[in-house]
Amino acid sequence: VxxxxxxxxxxxxxxxxxxxxxxxxxxxxxxxxxxxxxxxxxxxxxxxxxxxxxxxxxxxxxxxxxxxxxxxxxxxxxxxxxxxxxxxxxxxxxxxxxxxxxxxxxxxxxxxxxxxxxxxxxxxxxxxxxxxxxxxxxxxxxxxxxxxxxxxxxxxxxxxxxxxxxxxxxxxxxxxxxxxxxxxxxxxxxxxxxxxxxxxxxxxxxxxxxxxxxxxxxxxxxxxxxxxxxxxxxxxxxxxxxxxxxxxxxxxxxxGLDPCDQGHNCQHICVNSGDSYICKCHPGYILNPDKKTCSRADACTQGHDCQHICVNSRDSYVCQCRTGYVLNTDKKTCARSDPCALGHDCHHICENSDASYVCKCRAGYVLNTDQKTCSRSDPCSQGHDCQHICVNSDASYMCKCEVGYVLNPDKKTCSQEMRSEISEDACMCEAQIVFQKKVQSAIQELTRKNILF
Known part of the structure; x- marks a missing residue:
C-alpha cells in the first residue's frame, strides 16, 4: 500500500x-x-x-x-x-x-x-x-x-x-x-x-x-x-x-500541446487551431497572402458607410463630401452647401453658385469691378431710345427735347415747335386763325414723317 x-x-x-x-x-x-x-x-x-x-x-x-x-x-x-x-x-x-x-x-x-x-x-x-x-x-x-x-x-x-x-x-x-x-x-x-x-x-x-x-x-x-x-x-x-x-x-x-507555445512564425498574433495554429493581426492590420505577416489595413476598402468620399485615418476612416456639399452631423451623409450662409462680402445680394457664391446688386445699382460692391446705376449710359436727350430717373430714364422742339406723344421723339403770332387786331377774321393752325399741324406731320423715314 x-x-x-x-x-x-x-x-x-x-x-x-x-x-x-x-x-x-x-x-x-x-x-x-x-x-x-x-x-x-x-x-x-x-x-x-x-x-x-x-x-x-x-x-x-x-x-x-x-x-x-x-x-x-x-x-x-x-x-x-x-x-x-x-x-x-x-x-x-x-x-x-x-x-x-x-x-x-x-x-x-x-x-x-x-x-x-x-x-x-x-x-x-x-x-x-x-x-x-x-x-x-x-x-x-x-x-x-x-x-x-x-x-x-x-x-x-x-x-x-x-x-x-x-x-x-x-x-x-x-x-x-x-x-x-x-x-x-x-x-x-x-x-x-x-x-x-x-x-x-x-x-x-x-x-x-x-x-x-x-x-x-x-x-x-x-x-x-x-x-x-x-x-x-x-x-x-x-x-x-x-x-x-x-x-x-x-x-x-x-x-494536449499548445502549438503556439511550441513556436510559430506569426508576425502579430498566434491562435491555436486544433493541432496547429493560425495567425491573426492587430486591429487596423490585415493578414497578407502568406498567412503570417500583416499589413496596415485599408479601412475604406473593407467597407464603409460614407455617402460621398471615404478617407483612411489610422486604423479607421472618416467621411468627406464632394465640392459643393457639407458633411451632416451624422458624419456620414452630405448635403448641398450654402456658402452665402457661411459668410460673404457682397455689398447687396449674395447668391450661391455651386461650391461658392456671386454678388449681385439691387435694382437701380450696378456691380463694380471688384465684383462685390454696388454703385447707383446710369440707365441712360446703359442704352436708350430718346431722340434728343436722355435723363436718368431712379432705376430708369425719361426723354426730353432740345430747345425749339417738343416731345411727341411716343415720349421718345421730338418735333420742331411752331410759334404762331396771333394778332389781336379786331379786324383779323376767324378764317385766318383756322388756316394758320392747319398749316402748323401739317408742318409738324411732315417733320414727323421725315424723322421716321
Whole structure:
C-alpha cells in the first residue's frame, strides 16, 4: 500500500468507493478528436495502476489543476450518478473532482462550455451548455448539486446527454466548427440498465468515450462504454481519496500541446487551431497572402458607410463630401452647401453658385469691378431710345427735347415747335386763325414723317 493511502483516516477510507467516469468527446473526423496524452496509460489485468504514478502525480497535481490550459474549445457535459449508494462525503469528493476539471480549462462563450446531467433512477439536467459562460458560475453550480435517490440508470443518462444536452438548442456548437464534445459520467458500480447499445450509438455518432472506475466498478461495463483502444480510454482508481489525482491525466488529454507555445512564425498574433495554429493581426492590420505577416489595413476598402468620399485615418476612416456639399452631423451623409450662409462680402445680394457664391446688386445699382460692391446705376449710359436727350430717373430714364422742339406723344421723339403770332387786331377774321393752325399741324406731320423715314 502506498504511504499516501495508508495514512488515510477511517472517514476517508469510508469515502473511497468511487464509481465510473465516462468521457465522451465528439470527433469531427481525425481532426476533431482530442490529442492523446504523450505518456501511454498502463493497464494491468484491465485496471489502471495509479499507485505506480502517484509520486509524480502528487508533485504535479496542484499545479496542473490551478493552471488554465490553452485548450481548444470543448462542449463538456458532466453526468453524475447520485444514487443512494453514493454517500454524501463521496458525492462531495465527486463534485470537487469535477470542479478541479473545470479549473484546468478555459471557460467562455467562445471557449469551453460546460453542462451538467444528474441521474439515479431518473435523470435531471441541472444546467446546459448555454447556461453559464464563466468559470466561477460553473464551479458554483457544480457545488450546489444535490443527490437524487436510488437507482443507477447509466444507459438512460448517456442517452439523455446525447439527445438533449448536446443539441444546438442546449448550446452545443455545430460539427462544422470542429469543436469536441465531452461527456463525463460518474456512476455507481454496475449499471442497472443496458449500456452497450446506447454507448455504441454514441460512439457511432462520433462521441469518444472515456471510462474511469473506482473501487467496486464493473470493469466489463467500463469497457462496454469506452472507446477503443481500452488502454487509452479506461481508468481505474482504488479510492475517492486519490481520484482528484486523475485531473492532471485528463488535463493532458483535454489540453494536449499548445502549438503556439511550441513556436510559430506569426508576425502579430498566434491562435491555436486544433493541432496547429493560425495567425491573426492587430486591429487596423490585415493578414497578407502568406498567412503570417500583416499589413496596415485599408479601412475604406473593407467597407464603409460614407455617402460621398471615404478617407483612411489610422486604423479607421472618416467621411468627406464632394465640392459643393457639407458633411451632416451624422458624419456620414452630405448635403448641398450654402456658402452665402457661411459668410460673404457682397455689398447687396449674395447668391450661391455651386461650391461658392456671386454678388449681385439691387435694382437701380450696378456691380463694380471688384465684383462685390454696388454703385447707383446710369440707365441712360446703359442704352436708350430718346431722340434728343436722355435723363436718368431712379432705376430708369425719361426723354426730353432740345430747345425749339417738343416731345411727341411716343415720349421718345421730338418735333420742331411752331410759334404762331396771333394778332389781336379786331379786324383779323376767324378764317385766318383756322388756316394758320392747319398749316402748323401739317408742318409738324411732315417733320414727323421725315424723322421716321
Amino acid at each position: 502506498h504511504p499516501a493511502v495508508s495514512q488515510l483516516d477511517e472517514v476517508e477510507m469510508v469515502s473511497l468507493v468511487w464509481k465510473v467516469v465516462v468521457f465522451g468527446i465528439l470527433a469531427a473526423g481525425s481532426q476533431g478528436s482530442l490529442p492523446q496524452p504523450r505518456s501511454h496509460r498502463r493497464v494491468s489485468t484491465g485496471r489502471y495502476d495509479l499507485s505506480a504514478d502517484l509520486e509524480s502525480v502528487e508533485a504535479q497535481s496542484e499545479k496542473a489543476t490551478r493552471t488554465n490550459c490553452k485548450n481548444r474549445p470543448i462542449d463538456l457535459v458532466f453526468i453524475i450518478d447520485s444514487s443512494r449508494s453514493v454517500r454524501p462525503v463521496e458525492f462531495k469528493k465527486a463534485k470537487e473532482f469535477l470542479q478541479d476539471m473545470v479549473d484546468s480549462l478555459v471557460i467562455g462563450r467562445d471557449a469551453t462550455r460546460v453542462g451538467l446531467v444528474n441521474y439515479a433512477s431518473t435523470v435531471k439536467i441541472e444546467f446546459l451548455l448555454n447556461t453559464f459562460f464563466d468559470k466561477s458560475s460553473v464551479k458554483q453550480a457544480l457545488g450546489q448539486v444535490e443527490p437524487l435517490a436510488s437507482g443507477t440508470m447509466t444507459g438512460m443518462a448517456i442517452r439523455t446527454a446525447m439527445e438533449k444536452a448536446f443539441t444546438k438548442e442546449a448550446g452545443a456548437r455545430s460539427a462544422s466548427m470542429n469543436i469536441a464534445k465531452v461527456a463525463i459520467i460518474v456512476t455507481d458500480g454496475r449499471p442497472q440498465d443496458k449500456v452497450e447499445e446506447v454507448s455504441a450509438t454514441a460512439r457511432a455518432s462520433g462521441i469518444e468515450m472515456y471510462a474511469v472506475g473506482v473501487d467496486r466498478a464493473d470493469m466489463a461495463s467500463l469497457k462496454l462504454m469506452a472507446s477503443q483502444p481500452h488502454d487509452d480510454h479506461v481508468f481505474y482508481v482504488e479510492t475517492y481519496g486519490v481520484i482528484e489525482k486523475l485531473t492532471s491525466k485528463f488535463r493532458e488529454t483535454l489540453c
